[in-house]
Amino acid sequence: MSNYLDISDEIYALGEQTEHEIAPYFSRIDRICDRNTEKVLAAFRKNRVSDNLFAGTTGYGYDDAGRDRLDQIYADIFGTEAALVRIGFVNGTHALCCAMFSAVKTGDMVLSVTGAAYDTLQNTITGDQCGSMKNYGIGYRQVEMKDGLPDLPAIEAAAGDPAIKLVFIQRSKGYAMRETLSCEQIGEICDVVRRVNPSAVIMVDNCYGEFVEETEPAQAGADLIAGSLIKNPGGGLAPTGGYIAGRADLVENAAFRLTAPGIGGECGCTMGQNRLLYQGLFLAPHTTAQALKTAIFCAKVMELLGFEVRPKAEEIRHDIIQTIAFGAPEPLRRFCEGIQAGAPVDSFVTPEPWAMPGYDDPVIMAAGAFVQGASIELSADAPMREPYVCYMQGGLTYSSGKAGILLAAERIKSLKP
Numbered sequence: 001m002s003n004y005l006d007i008s009d010e011i012y013a014l015g016e017q018t019e020h021e022i023a024p025y026f027s028r029i030d031r032i033c034d035r036n037t038e039k040v041l042a043a044f045r046k047n048r049v050s051d052n053l054f055a056g057t058t059g060y061g062y063d064d065a066g067r068d069r070l071d072q073i074y075a076d077i078f079g080t081e082a083a084l085v086r087i088g089f090v091n092g093t094h095a096l097c098c099a100m101f102s103a104v105k106t107g108d109m110v111l112s113v114t115g116a117a118y119d120t121l122q123n124t125i126t127g128d129q130c131g132s133m134k135n136y137g138i139g140y141r142q143v144e145m146k147d148g149l150p151d152l153p154a155i156e157a158a159a160g161d162p163a164i165k166l167v168f169i170q171r172s173k174g175y176a177m178r179e180t181l182s183c184e185q186i187g188e189i190c191d192v193v194r195r196v197n198p199s200a201v202i203m204v205d206n207c208y209g210e211f212v213e214e215t216e217p218a219q220a221g222a223d224l225i226a227g228s229l230i231k232n233p234g235g236g237l238a239p240t241g242g243y244i245a246g247r248a249d250l251v252e253n254a255a256f257r258l259t260a261p262g263i264g265g266e267c268g269c270t271m272g273q274n275r276l277l278y279q280g281l282f283l284a285p286h287t288t289a290q291a292l293k294t295a296i297f298c299a300k301v302m303e304l305l306g307f308e309v310r311p312k313a314e315e316i317r318h319d320i321i322q323t324i325a326f327g328a329p330e331p332l333r334r335f336c337e338g339i340q341a342g343a344p345v346d347s348f349v350t351p352e353p354w355a356m357p358g359y360d361d362p363v364i365m366a367a368g369a370f371v372q373g374a375s376i377e378l379s380a381d382a383p384m385r386e387p388y389v390c391y392m393q394g395g396l397t398y399s400s401g402k403a404g405i406l407l408a409a410e411r412i413k414s415l416k417p
Helices: 009-046 065-078 092-101 119-126 152-159 183-196 248-258 274-304 329-341 398-413
Strands: 082-086 109-112 139-142 164-170 201-205 224-228 242-246 308-310 322-325 363-366 379-383 389-393
Touching: 009 065, 009 274, 009 398, 065 082, 065 242, 065 274, 082 248, 092 119, 092 201, 092 224, 092 242, 092 248, 152 164, 152 183, 164 183, 183 201, 224 248, 242 248, 274 308, 274 322, 274 389, 274 398, 329 363, 329 379, 329 389, 329 398
Parallel strands: 109 139, 109 164, 164 201, 201 224
Antiparallel strands: 082 242, 224 242, 308 322, 322 389, 363 379, 379 389
């Protein structure tokens, strides 16, 4: 077999051994991909998608049929009353921020039931910056996870306070060593909250989880979900943007936060990007499946090299993230160097830790992507702090993902005598 990347025979053989061992785990991923592809196709057919919807608008973006139809398609796919899909969201945090503000006002309280929110979202909730919830007089509490899982009795006790108007669930693990939540687990949290505080809005940060299961959190009881288009739902083609989906009144309030009261989703030109958003969504179930297969391959290779991985290759997944605990900074850096070397863009670059906006620790990030920061493309990032855990995700194709993992394994192997 030709080896165009000059990977050592030892690592190449390790890759072939790994492929043989993990092959049985792929059938479940393929089945979910098939069901989600059917769901997307059904939404496209229901909403009569045609070439005329791909034309972009400029200026105010009034009467952008493609934009408005895509909102309805997202709502149909995610099982919600309404959706807001916009390239005006600069990242997932922006979409989440708008979604949060749709449900609270001065004097209200936000309750996070999955521990501390992801680093960048903490600034939205508890930061001192102008525009943060804290500066609007919105309170914040959190319930810690118990043994890496939701603490349902503690959630029940905390959520019963009538001051709690928004219950926040982070589906994925963020920069934490805990389990990602399944839609079933999210449903259990929703049931508990509904029992003690029926009027509270339940919101889910759905980043990295779209199309990993056959259902989505709104179908499990959440009122609102939000995420980034340069993760799973953009299919690797969306150039930017985010989405919010859920109850119609909440989505409308979020649109007012994105633009201005009284304008909401009526404005917002698409500048010729509609085709990429539609085509990316069409590809999203398949692209997500490729990323999942890459993550399984990574888990097995790194485990064979002696590192702790979560989840393990054989475990059922609820997002596309793979964590590897390196225990020291140097193997972590080498892993990121290998991932970067396996990228189609900027493969010649050496990633270095830097003071990334919104994070307390220097962050190292490997991301040679066609779309800057697109973590549905093969990428790896980590805060440079103990226990030096790396978070790997993405892979537009399984074949390219494998190559990146093997290059990373090669760099790590060179550390050992």
